[in-house]
Amino acid sequence: MALDDGVTMRRSGFHVLAINSGSSSLKFGLFSARGCEAAPRVAGEAQAIGSSAGLLRVRDGHGGDTLHEETVPMADGVQAFSRIARVLDGMDVPAPDAIGHRIVHGGAQLRAHARIDATVMAQLEAASAFAPLHVPAALAVVRAAQRRFPALPQVACLDTAFHAALPDEARTLPVDRALQAAGVQRYGFHGLSCASILAQWPQAPARLVIAHLGSGASVTAVRKGRSMDTSMGMTPSGGVMMATRSGDLDPGVLAWLAREKGMDARAIERLVDHRSGLLGVSGVSGDLRRLRKVERTDPFARLAIAMFVLSVRKQIAAMAAVLQGIDALVFTGGIGEHDAQARADICDGLSWAGIRLDPARNRAGGLRIGMDGAACDVRVIPTEEERQICRHVHDLLTDAEAQREDSTSLPPQSPSTREPCSQRGSG
Structure with missing residues (x-):
């Protein structure tokens, strides 16, 4: 057909x-x-x-x-x-x-x-x-x-x-219900990337955290193949600190910018989407590779990297709490797949959750980079969007x-037995 x-x-x-x-x-x-x-x-x-x-x-x-x-x-x-x-x-x-x-x-x-x-x-x-x-x-x-x-x-x-x-408790944002009805809610992003990870690892354990780290970055909690929570919210601007996006920001900052600096919505949007994150803090670049080259001599580049690492680490910990434990952590995206130092720094503060990297495996960049016997399986899986x-x-x-x-193989109904559309599915 x-x-x-x-x-x-x-x-x-x-x-x-x-x-x-x-x-x-x-x-x-x-x-x-x-x-x-x-x-x-x-x-x-x-x-x-x-x-x-x-x-x-x-x-x-x-x-x-x-x-x-x-x-x-x-x-x-x-x-x-x-x-x-x-x-x-x-x-x-x-x-x-x-x-x-x-x-x-x-x-x-x-x-x-x-x-x-x-x-x-x-x-x-x-x-x-x-x-x-x-x-x-x-x-x-x-x-x-x-x-x-x-x-x-x-x-x-x-x-x-x-x-x-x-x-509901993850999707609903803490605002007036009229705003919720207008579409203000958590939507989540990098869904194609998350789905591609599950397609490549169909036997993934029940409690999985996916860290998609690139110029845009998000962390998602997955239980038995279903998204349970994710760091981005209504827009792709929230969550972890990113290349040029701020990630989560005190809402009072936005009100202050409007009130004290006279910034309108478009100017605020440009600020949080294009002039914040790694670029905003470092004043150098939103590209982590460039910041790596100058971090020894540039304290602001060093600070930006440290803030990014802490931001991702906190979200991984939060998603582990959502899942009441973590069986596996997957790094993906440009940074997640290629920056061994970022992976090591992020995982360095998560040993309490059973996340322990094998330094040699991590540097080699193979599929499995966790220590043998660790409670959490840590992997690098390329995104396939x-x-x-x-x-x-x-x-x-x-x-x-x-x-x-x-539909073409169904026998036609006679006019006397055909059910009105308005009655289908009722009762």
């Missing part, structure tokens, strides 16, 4: 183009949708979006060899996507049959991954108010993809979906196709 636009998930060679739009980068991978577990045919990234010297690199998904590299102006994600599409057109690779987009925030209305139509697009537009740094740029790329591939199904893969079933997008697209379109097949 074909999908509405004539493509069929069950035929061989169905390919998904996974698009992971960030604030200044765009990652992509072209996968076979048959399980999405094989290496992508090609993958790559457009970096330094918004500059006159954007870098586009496309690599072979199997060997990792660079197939194409160029430096071109990329004013925004739309230009980056258009350039990626043109480059892929010129390569000996399959054309995509569906496109999946990472969307950071689904808002109050959209809680699950969904095929994008006019209704879903309107819901995502409404969600832009919750994540103005991320969602509008991602939706611009969605529109560009719809123009470039008008016949293909496009799927919104939400970072917030993983946390949609948070317990693009592959997780493929999985969600595959599952959603396969389910939709199966439902269509089921």
